[in-house]
Amino acid sequence: xxxxxxxxxxxxxxxxxxxxxxxxxxxxxxxxxxxxxxxxxxxxxxxxxxxxxxxxxxxxxxx
Numbered sequence: 001x002x003x004x005x006x007x008x009x010x011x012x013x014x015x016x017x018x019x020x021x022x023x024x025x026x027x028x029x030x031x032x033x034x035x036x037x038x039x040x041x042x043x044x045x046x047x048x049x050x051x052x053x054x055x056x057x058x059x060x061x062x063x
Contacts, residue, residue, distance in 0.1 A: 002059045009055030012048050019045025 021027030022035040023042030035041040 002061070005055045005059035009052045009057075009059060012052030012055060014052075016045040016047070016049030016052055019048065021045075 018027060019035065020042045022029075022033055023037075023039055023045060025037040028036055
């Protein structure tokens with residue numbers, strides 16, 4: 001179970017960081033993305049990234 005938390009946590013963190021970058025306009029890839037320069041997506045990315053960090057922390061047993 002810990003391995004699943006770790007994998008899902010890293011995926012959630014990576015996607016969250018991408019959403020933050022796209023929402024703030026720092027990442028303009030892919031060019032056709034509807035999320036570019038839409039600050040609400042930066043907020044969604046922050047929440048998803050936080051969830052990812054919590055899952056990573058849980059996978060380590062809270063140490």
